[in-house]
Amino acid sequence: xxxxxxxxxxxxxxxxxxxxxxxxxxxxxAIAQRLEQVSRGVVQVPEGSLYPALHRLENRGLxxxxxxxxxxGREAKFYRLTRKGHxxxxxxxxxxxxxxxxxxxxxxMADGGxx
Amino acid sequence: MNRWTRLSHRTQMEAQxxxxxxxxxxxxxxxxxxxxxTPNEARRQARxxxxxxxxxxEKCRDVRGTRWLEDLLQDTRYALRTFWRKPAFTVVALxxxxxxxxxxxxxxxxxxxxxxRPLSYPEPDRLVTLRESTEQIGELWxxxxxxxxxxxxxxxxxxxxxxxxxxxxxxxxxEPEYVNGRQISAELFSTLGISPAQGRAFRPDExxxxxxxxxxxxxxxxxxxxxxxxxxxxxxxxxxxxPYTVIGIAPAGFQLDGDAEIxxxxxxxxxxxxxxxxxxxRFLRVIARLRPGFAxxxxxxxxxxxxxxxxxxxxxxxxxxSMTAYPLQKELVGDIGSTLWLLLGAVGVVLLIxxxxxxxxxxxxxxxREREVAVRVALGAGRGRLTRQCLTESAVxxxxxxxxxxxxxxxxxxxxxxxxxxxLPRAEEIHLDWRVLVFAVSASxxxxxxxxxxxxxxxxxxxxxxxxxxxxxxxxxxxxxxxSAFVISETALAVVLLVSAGMLGHTLLALSSLDPGFNVHNxxxxxxxxxxxxxxxxxxVRAAWQDVLDHARRVPGVESVALADIIPMREGxxxxxxxxxxxxxxxxxxxxxxxxxxxLDYLNVMGIPLRQGRFFNDHDRLDSEPVVVIDDNLAQHAxxxxxxxxxxxxxxxxxxxxxxxxxxxxxxxxxxxAADDQSRVRDQMYYPFAQVPAPLLHFFSSIMSFAARTTIxxxxxLEPLRRELRGASGDQALYEVHxxxxxxxxxxxxQRFLLLLFGIFAGLxxxxxxxxxxxxxxxxxxxxxxxxxxxxxxxxxxxxxMRLVLGQSLVMIFVGVGVGILAALAAGRILNRLVEGMRPAxxxxxxxxIPVLVVAALFASFVPARRAxxxxxxxxxxxx
Numbered sequence: 001x002x003x004x005x006x007x008x009x010x011x012x013x014x015x016x017x018x019x020x021x022x023x024x025x026x027x028x029x030a031i032a033q034r035l036e037q038v039s040r041g042v043v044q045v046p047e048g049s050l051y052p053a054l055h056r057l058e059n060r061g062l063x064x065x066x067x068x069x070x071x072x073g074r075e076a077k078f079y080r081l082t083r084k085g086h087x088x089x090x091x092x093x094x095x096x097x098x099x100x101x102x103x104x105x106x107x108x109m110a111d112g113g114x115x
Numbered sequence: 116m117n118r119w120t121r122l123s124h125r126t127q128m129e130a131q132x133x134x135x136x137x138x139x140x141x142x143x144x145x146x147x148x149x150x151x152x153t154p155n156e157a158r159r160q161a162r163x164x165x166x167x168x169x170x171x172x173e174k175c176r177d178v179r180g181t182r183w184l185e186d187l188l189q190d191t192r193y194a195l196r197t198f199w200r201k202p203a204f205t206v207v208a209l210x211x212x213x214x215x216x217x218x219x220x221x222x223x224x225x226x227x228x229x230x231x232r233p234l235s236y237p238e239p240d241r242l243v244t245l246r247e248s249t250e251q252i253g254e255l256w257x258x259x260x261x262x263x264x265x266x267x268x269x270x271x272x273x274x275x276x277x278x279x280x281x282x283x284x285x286x287x288x289x290e291p292e293y294v295n296g297r298q299i300s301a302e303l304f305s306t307l308g309i310s311p312a313q314g315r316a317f318r319p320d321e322x323x324x325x326x327x328x329x330x331x332x333x334x335x336x337x338x339x340x341x342x343x344x345x346x347x348x349x350x351x352x353x354x355x356x357x358p359y360t361v362i363g364i365a366p367a368g369f370q371l372d373g374d375a376e377i378x379x380x381x382x383x384x385x386x387x388x389x390x391x392x393x394x395x396x397r398f399l400r401v402i403a404r405l406r407p408g409f410a411x412x413x414x415x416x417x418x419x420x421x422x423x424x425x426x427x428x429x430x431x432x433x434x435x436x437s438m439t440a441y442p443l444q445k446e447l448v449g450d451i452g453s454t455l456w457l458l459l460g461a462v463g464v465v466l467l468i469x470x471x472x473x474x475x476x477x478x479x480x481x482x483x484r485e486r487e488v489a490v491r492v493a494l495g496a497g498r499g500r501l502t503r504q505c506l507t508e509s510a511v512x513x514x515x516x517x518x519x520x521x522x523x524x525x526x527x528x529x530x531x532x533x534x535x536x537x538x539l540p541r542a543e544e545i546h547l548d549w550r551v552l553v554f555a556v557s558a559s560x561x562x563x564x565x566x567x568x569x570x571x572x573x574x575x576x577x578x579x580x581x582x583x584x585x586x587x588x589x590x591x592x593x594x595x596x597x598x599s600a601f602v603i604s605e606t607a608l609a610v611v612l613l614v615s616a617g618m619l620g621h622t623l624l625a626l627s628s629l630d631p632g633f634n635v636h637n638x639x640x641x642x643x644x645x646x647x648x649x650x651x652x653x654x655x656v657r658a659a660w661q662d663v664l665d666h667a668r669r670v671p672g673v674e675s676v677a678l679a680d681i682i683p684m685r686e687g688x689x690x691x692x693x694x695x696x697x698x699x700x701x702x703x704x705x706x707x708x709x710x711x712x713x714x715l716d717y718l719n720v721m722g723i724p725l726r727q728g729r730f731f732n733d734h735d736r737l738d739s740e741p742v743v744v745i746d747d748n749l750a751q752h753a754x755x756x757x758x759x760x761x762x763x764x765x766x767x768x769x770x771x772x773x774x775x776x777x778x779x780x781x782x783x784x785x786x787x788x789a790a791d792d793q794s795r796v797r798d799q800m801y802y803p804f805a806q807v808p809a810p811l812l813h814f815f816s817s818i819m820s821f822a823a824r825t826t827i828x829x830x831x832x833l834e835p836l837r838r839e840l841r842g843a844s845g846d847q848a849l850y851e852v853h854x855x856x857x858x859x860x861x862x863x864x865x866q867r868f869l870l871l872l873f874g875i876f877a878g879l880x881x882x883x884x885x886x887x888x889x890x891x892x893x894x895x896x897x898x899x900x901x902x903x904x905x906x907x908x909x910x911x912x913x914x915x916x917m918r919l920v921l922g923q924s925l926v927m928i929f930v931g932v933g934v935g936i937l938a939a940l941a942a943g944r945i946l947n948r949l950v951e952g953m954r955p956a957x958x959x960x961x962x963x964x965i966p967v968l969v970v971a972a973l974f975a976s977f978v979p980a981r982r983a984x985x986x987x988x989x990x991x992x993x994x995x
Contacts, residue, residue, distance in 0.1 A: 028135060029142040048166030051136065052174035059178055067131075077135045 013053050015096060018081065018089040021063060027076040028054060054079060062088050125185060132175055136168050169494060186500065190507035197508065198515075204480075205512075208473050211883065212516025212562065215466035217523030218876075220547075220555045222459040224528050227554075228545040230452050234444055235544065237308035238404075242443035243411060245275065245401035245418070249435050250704075253795055256688075258401045259432070260381075261394040262425060263300075266401075266438070269421050272414040273403040273440070276306040277381060278371055283355035283817070284644050284846050285377070289340055291846035293644045294376035296354075298384050306404045313337075314348040314363030317380050324385040330359040331378040334367040354379070356647025368543065372400070388814045394432040395768065402443060414440050431767075434701060448540050453949040454865065460945075461612060461876045466562065468608045468880050472887040474566035475601040477509060479894040481570035505571035506564060513563020514556070521547070521555045536864030569597055595898075598891045602924075603931040609877070609884040609968060610935025611942050614956060616877040617964040618943055619870040622954045626863055632783035633683060634722025635859050637674075639829035640682040640822040641852040646842045653809035656816050660804070663821065663847070664714065666839045672827040673836070677717040678804055678819045681709070683783050684858040687818075690796045694765045695753050697773070708749050708798035709785055710766075712807060712815065718780065720824045721855075728760035728778030731803040735777075741769060741806055744778040749798035769802065787862030789952030821849065829854045866950060881968060885975040892924050892979040903983055904991025913984035920983050924976035932965055 020026065020034050032050055057063040062085035068078045081089065140161045147157035165171060176185075198205040233239040245266065248254045258266075258277070267275040281296040301322035304310060312334055321329050330352065332340070341347040341361075351358050354377060365378065381399075382391070390396035405414060422438040481488075488501060525547055532542050539545075649659035660678060667676040681688055692705040699705065717723075718730045726747065735742050743764055750759040763773035783799060784791040791797070807815050821840075825832045837849055860867075896903075903916055911919075943956035 027138070029139045032139070046166065047164050048171050048174070051139075051171050052178050055175045056178040074138060074141075075134070076138050077131065 012096075013049060014057060015089070015092045017050075017053055017057060018062065018085060018092065021079050021081050022086070022089055025066070025068070025078040025080040027070065027078050029076075031079070057085070061085075128179075132172055136165070136171060140165065140168070173497070186503060187507060190504045191511055193504070194508040194511040198512065204476065207886075208476060208512055209516050209519060211469045211472060211886075212513065212559070213519030213523055214879070215462070215469035216517050216520030216555060216559050216562065217527065218462040219459070219466050219558055220520055220524035220551060221528050221531055222455065222462050223554045224524060224547050224551045225532065225539070225545055226455045226459060227548070227550050229448055229539065229541045230455065231550075232544070232548075234447070239444065240442070241405040242307070243273070243403050243405065243414065243440040244443050244446040245273075245403055245438060245440055247397060247422075247436055247438050249437070255397050257398045259394050259397045260391045260399055262397075262433070262438075263399050263401055265425060266418070266421055269424070270414070270417050272406055272409040272417050274302065274306055274406055275401055275403045276300045276303040277399040277401045278303055279381065279384070279399050280372075281377075281379065281384075281817075282375075282644075284647055284848065285340070285352055285354050286356070286647065286846050287353040291848075293848045293850050294336065295374060296377040296379065297371050297375045298381040299371070299378050300381045303402065306402055308404070309366055309369070311363035312366045313345070314361070316363060322380040323382045326380065326383060328357055328359045328383070329362045329380065330354065331363040331365055332361055333365050333369065333374070333376045333378075335374070336376040337364045353647075356650060370543075373538065389810050390814065394429055403440065411440060411442070435704065451540055454869065457869070457945070457949055458872060461615070461873055464608050464612055465876050465879050465883070466558070468605050468883045468887075470562045470566045471601050471605045471608070472883050472890075473509075473512070474569050475598060475887055475891050477566060477570045478597060478601070479890065481505070482898075502571045506567045509567025509570070510560060510563040513559040513561075513566075516562070517555055517559025520559065521552065524551075524555065536861065536868045569601075595895060598895060599927050602888050602891050602927040603934060605884040605887045606928055606931025606968065606972065607935035607938055609880040610932055610965070611939045612873065612877040612880045613964040613968055614936070614939035614960060615942055615946060616870065616873040617960040618946060618954065618956050619866065619873050619950070621957070621960050622950070622952060623863060623866050623870050625954055626788045626866065626952050629784065629788050631683070631788060631859055632723065632781050633855070635855045637825045637827075637829060638720060638722070638822065638855040639825065639833070639852060640679075640685065640820055640855065640858070641849040643819065643821040643840070644848050644850065645816050646844055646847045648844060648846075650813055650816065653812040656812045659842075660714075660816070660819070662842075663840055667821070667823060667836060670832060670835045670839050672825050672832045674824045674826050675716045675719045676821070676823045677714045677720045679711055679713045679717055679822055680815065680818045680820065681711040681785070682820050682822065682853075682858070683721070683785050683855070684787050684862045685820075685853065688785070688796075691766055691768045691800075693749075693753070693798075693800070695762070697765060699765065699767070706752060706798065707796050708745075708800045709796050710768075711799070711801050712804050712819075713801050714804045717801070717822070720822045721783070722824070723783060724781040726779040726781060727758075728776070730778055730780070731801075731805070735803045736805055737808070739806075741772055741774040742777045742803065743774040744780055744801045745776055746780055746782045746799040748782050749800055750776075750779050752798055764800070766800075770808075774802065784862075788859065789863060789866060793951060866952065869950060881971055884968075885971050888924065888928070888972050889975040889978060892920065892976045893982075895923070896920055896979045896983045899983070900986060900991045903986050904988045907986065907988040908992065916984040916986070917980045920980035921973065921976055924972070924980075928969060928972045928976075932968065936961065936965075 016035055017031060020031050020038075026034070028051060031054070032047055035050075054063065058065055058079070061082060063079045064082050065077050065079050067075055070076050140158070143161035143164065144154070144157045147160055148154055152160070162168065179185075234242065236242060245258055245263075246254055247258055247262070257279075260277075263275065263277045266273075276299070278297050278299040281298045282294060283296065284291050284293050299317070301317040301319045304316040310316065311331060314331070316331070317329065320326060332347075332352075337343060337347055340352070341350070347361055347364065349360065349362075351360050353359070359379065385391040390398065403414075405411065418438040418440060422433070422436055426433045426436055491501065492498075528545060528547065532539055532545050535542070643663065645656070645659050645663070649655045664676050664678070667673055689710050690707045691710040692707050694700060694705045711717075713731075715731050715733070718725060728744070730744055731742065743766070745753070745759065745764070753759065753764070754762055759776050759779055762776050764776060765773045780801070782797075785799065786794040804815070804819070823829070823832070823836070833849075833852060840849060841847055903911075903919075906916065906919075939961075940956060947953045947955060
């Protein structure tokens with residue numbers, strides 16, 4: 001049986017999208033695939049929320065989009081990170097790291113208390 | 116891209132969104148196909164993974180930020196299209212709404228201009244009036260000149276000015292004509308904060324007895340008498356037989372309690388009116404402006420102190436007298452406010468019924484559109500979105516009705532004001548301004564939301580599949596309760612208006628049947644301006660009046676004539692304190708009676724019954740014993756029941772000698788049929804014109820009115836009478852002519868006006884309620900066709916079916932009537948407080964009005980009931 005997939009914690013979809021787009025211009029389908037691969041099937045990325053999230057980030061000026069041809073010669077909407085997006089990614093990633101550290105610390109402390 | 120460009124690129128954005136999602140689906144499908152899945156299955160899986168392209172699109176549109184605006188435009192277009200497709204519904208709804216909003220807007224426009232908008236003087240909130248009052252009489256009509264002068268000198272908080280009524284004949288330039296005038300103190304214009312249109316205001320040195328005769332003319336008189344000539348200042352005119360120099364022209368539209376054509380200095384009145392030095396003669400109106408740095412409360416404190424000082428110094432006239440100040444606006448507007456708010460409340464109820472009516476129409480439509488809505492939910496429309504669409508629709512309807520309503524208000528506000536009985540204060544200022552527009556727009560939006568709420572809240576969230584699967588007919592049950600609630604509230608609101616109208620009608624009938632105390636038929640009364648030439652000495656004044664009476668008697672059709680300073684039910688009164696012993700009670704504690712100065716035939720002219728003793732005759736002269744005739748009330752109060760004739764009354768205003776009571780006459784409803792019972796001064800006395808002392812004659816001749824009893828309708832006598840009374844020099848005139856019938860009827864004008872409007876409103880409410888009941892029943896019965904079909908197949912006959920439908924409507928109507936009666940009792944209390952002479956709601960009022968409503972409502976339900984009874988069971992069952 002495949003391991004149960006967890007839901008994505010609230011607000012992290014935007015961070016993940018920013019991270020994926022940071023590697024270079026990429027279209028929606030590719031983002032979905034990359035998220036799926038990277039998370040190795042552990043996290044469920046709802047494809048239905050992907051596009052609204054992309055449009056939201058575009059509206060907030062964190063992403064910019066251009067219509068370009070893919071390798072197969074089809075026209076697709078390619079997203080890239082704006083300067084504001086880069087900054088946002090840096091702060092959000094840092095925040096996330098701090099949070100993980102703090103949680104790790106708390107969990108570790110509980111271990112220590114039992115010893 | 117900002118919001119607006121984004122909005123204008125909407126089509127392009129939609130295309131791009133479509134393209135992006137298609138690309139995604141194609142990529143996913145081709146990848147799945149590459150893994151060996153059949154193309155059809157691959158397409159299905161790709162769509163499933165995305166979660167429905169339409170829903171995704173909706174969410175993408177949602178994040179655009181211009182969404183609400185796009186939706187609003189789209190919904191508005193959709194609403195307009197829907198209304199266009201249902202013209203009958205739209206026309207009826209718009210008509211009902213525009214009537215409701217139009218009427219409400221008219222009432223608000225009047226309230227706004229009369230009550231809410233500040234006076235059109237600079238810093239209007241600092242303008243006040245001065246009022247005196249005593250425990251005994253309450254608020255006095257005016258302030259005496261000596262009191263005015265003392266208060267003006269002694270206080271630091273107020274800048275005071277005074278004025279009083281005047282008027283007379285202007286005999287040059289032009290034809291002699293009677294004009295209304297005012298005598299004003301020099302500070303009046305500066306106190307109000309206005310300046311003359313041309314020339315200047317009076318100087319203090321002109322406002323004193325013996326100063327040169329100067330006048331300010333009204334803008335209208337300037338146009339009409341001097342042809343708007345700029346050189347009018349400095350010219351002269353002859354007023355009351357005396358030349359005056361025109362020194363100023365009042366600003367256009369300037370009023371002091373109504374229009375006046377000529378203004379003269381107040382203190383110059385001292386030469387003709389001895390009351391100007393009499394501290395007990397309170398006939399001046401005082402206007403004041405708060406001086407900088409003082410509040411109304413400061414002024415009141417100081418006035419109270421000054422009043423106390425005056426009471427100590429002049430106990431004879433001022434003991435027990437208190438002074439206070441009120442905002443001028445309140446004084447000008449008087450008690451008109453209660454009538455206005457009452458009417459606004461009544462039109463508000465009509466508007467509310469209109470809203471309920473449209474709500475039930477919309478709800479019926481919403482229920483029949485339930486499947487459409489369910490389909491749209493299935494296609495990805497959110498609940499909020501559908502609710503918004505519903506509300507947009509009703510708001511569009513509301514605004515449409517509001518726009519028509521404003522147009523309606525615009526054309527009808529002036530006719531309405533003209534229709535107002537008597538004079539509506541500040542009527543000339545009434546117009547529609549931005550505040551009224553804001554009110555109308557808010558009223559229409561609120562109405563729109565009010566009647567749109569019920570259908571909007573019905574937007575389903577769950578159970579979509581059920582709705583889709585079910586036939587449209589089987590889902591109606593849930594709306595039945597709401598529909599009943601509409602019928603009940605409409606009925607209840609209509610009951611409130613019907614009962615109120617019934618109460619007013621009952622009151623009016625009861626008041627009209629009251630005995631006014633005199634014979635109202637074939638009597639006319641008019642003010643009269645004596646020739647200025649005859650005013651020079653008292654003997655001439657007396658002779659001139661006698662001449663008027665003699666001439667008038669000669670006119671064919673005139674039965675008897677008299678003079679009187681007070682005419683029953685007309686404006687103007689004179690209350691005098693009296694006492695029954697030589698030692699007077701403490702000042703301002705004595706009883707007060709209405710005193711009329713009359714000539715010998717007055718009793719015959721008015722048809723007042725003589726109860727005991729005699730009326731005046733030729734032997735009552737200046738050199739004989741002073742006599743009075745009193746009414747039943749005074750006889751009762753002063754002397755107990757019987758035999759007042761031969762007793763004496765001490766009346767300080769008439770001198771030290773007591774007056775002999777020579778007769779008792781019936782009480783006259785002086786203050787109007789409705790108001791007389793509540794008035795404070797109900798004792799009446801008459802004294803002979805022949806005994807008015809010589810120094811007062813000049814003043815009395817300015818207030819005496821002419822009254823005549825005729826054998827033919829008074830209007831036929833008027834022209835000959837005018838010709839006969841013009842006098843030797845042709846400068847005498849009758850003016851303000853009324854028949855007593857008119858005066859009696861206008862004393863009930865307020866009640867009649869309210870009854871008329873409430874009657875119209877109640878009729879409208881009844882009509883709307885019937886339309887509503889008809890609509891709801893037709894709809895509910897339509898929903899029950901299959902059920903009725905079943906009943907009929909099982910053996911029910913048409914009568915049973917009619918009973919079923921009528922029974923259903925009767926229950927709703929009776930619940931509505933019950934709720935309405937409770938509300939009407941509450942409304943009746945408000946009416947009782949606000950309308951004088953109002954009779955409380957009694958059983959007969961309910962017994963007359965309620966059946967009207969029930970019959971009308973049953974009539975409205977009859978049509979749908981009959982239609983239901985004619986249902987063919989076979990067709991009905993096939994519809995299922």
